[in-house]
Amino acid sequence: MNGKRILLVIGGGIAAYKSCELIRLIRKAGGGVTCVLTDGGAQFVTPMTLAALSEAEVYSSLWDLKNETEMGHIQLSREADLIVVCPATADLMAKMAAGIADDLATTLLLATDTQVMAVPAMNVRMWDHAATQRNVGQLRDDGVIVLDPDEGPMACGEFGEGRLPEPDAIFAEIEHWLASSTKDRAHPLAGKRVVITAGPTREPIDPVRYIANRSSGRQGYAIAGALARLGANVSLISGPVALETPRGVNRIDVETALEMEAAVDAALPADVAILVAAVADWRAEASPRKIKKGETGGPPDLNLIENPDILAGLSRSDKRPELLIGFAAETDKVVGHAKAKLDRKGCDWIIANDVSGDVMGGADNSVHIITEAGVESWEQMPKSDVARKLAERIADVLA
Structure with missing residues (x-):
């Protein structure tokens, strides 16, 4: 003093x-x-x-x-x-x-x-x-x-x-x-590069329809903003959302899982990658023209193709960041499924949350941080507070 x-x-x-x-x-x-x-x-x-x-x-x-x-x-x-x-x-x-x-x-x-x-x-x-x-x-x-x-x-x-x-x-x-x-x-993260994904992906069925999910992108955007405030150089790779870009964040807009995978790879190398986006597991073999009701004699047969696993791929990549964090949105057995995902994906942390309520699109979140050391559960709080605490935790780890 x-x-x-x-x-x-x-x-x-x-x-x-x-x-x-x-x-x-x-x-x-x-x-x-x-x-x-x-x-x-x-x-x-x-x-x-x-x-x-x-x-x-x-x-x-x-x-x-x-x-x-x-x-x-x-x-x-x-x-x-x-x-x-x-x-x-x-x-x-x-x-x-x-x-x-x-x-x-x-x-x-x-x-x-x-x-x-x-x-x-x-x-x-x-x-x-x-x-x-x-x-x-x-x-x-x-x-x-x-x-x-x-x-x-x-x-x-x-x-x-x-x-x-x-x-x-x-x-x-x-x-x-x-x-x-x-x-x-x-600014404990000054000089550190962070790649973060947020929001949903949209996988086209035809020129006017697509497969998507209810992700609002709020949690990912809040994390991006919190990291930028701590001095990090943040690249936010975003699916289609109606949110303002956080101050000091470089935003890259994408639509499909394939576009998101390419954008993540282009944003590397990085010290940290946080994959918050709710990426569609499958994409359709899209029709080049609008599928007309009745012309197929009933519901159209969608030929679904598995999308790339961006998190698992990044874990095996020679560009793997020092700290790799994935998110797991679950509706049941939240911690159990997240532990299995941690083993399967090969990342450092999985942040799990229960999305059976209004979490997707809502203002609050309650998360569990799953690491090899165990499980840490946080009480429900505004997504901005989750982001702030997570950014501080990342800064402590990198320090």
Whole structure:
């Protein structure tokens, strides 16, 4: 912590009093703290207290002419090694997620390129509300570190998730992040090449009909975006989907399994390949003209041809990436089928999920990571959170 500068944004919640102990811990470790106090935060702690503990000026107004003639809100954020929002209330996180800048705290948070860490604290029902969880997901997608709140008794008399972690736990998170340089910590996959497939394939029957599946591509696209945010050079080979290309990702559009196989091969070599796409197992011997109803005397006979196994082929290839990950969409015996697939395909990980519900096209997912070491099951969460956790796991492995 020696010489490191923390910009501490204090939101308006009863947990604001814990920010005083956090300041003491940072100062004791040799770090410097500059406080930005919101109007709500000032209802719980005073500028005098924060100034005495931090031994620095406390800022609260966007309209301080002395500072704003020098664009003080921008300088405050850019002089810091890390910005910590503690407590991060539901209101403050909603403004951060929406890009609202209506006071000093939200303006500097929008104007910064410094890493931000948010420490949530609120009533359990506010934390569990869909809007708050959506905002947390958006912030994490935007690169904000959002810590998980503690579970326990609250000032309002209720019990559950939403309690601010103890100051020593928050300090440990800050110290852990600062242990690496900001650049290395923010972009651990810099210089790494990743190939990822997503979405369905369409196998033509005739010029107007095709064989396909319900894959929306959401999980694959979320993983591609999460990897790009960690600094990876990502090539996303996509079947036909109605999704925007994640920022910083190179997208290659394909339609059939054969086209996807060729595009994967062309994108190699790579350090990592993640085959999320739901590739059709078979393709039809397509008719060059539309098959007319009734002309075949009943349903047409489709001559089905087995499509190439892209995952198994890549596993045997001399271009095999260092880390090869496949996905298994199952409707029954999910883990058992995934274990068998891991052995059969020869990849490093299989990520299995149950698609008997609304997973294909839905916003949430629950996955099992199958490796030679065993099975790790993750609880149901937004696909963006699955992507973030998986990207971090990959970065740890490659490190």
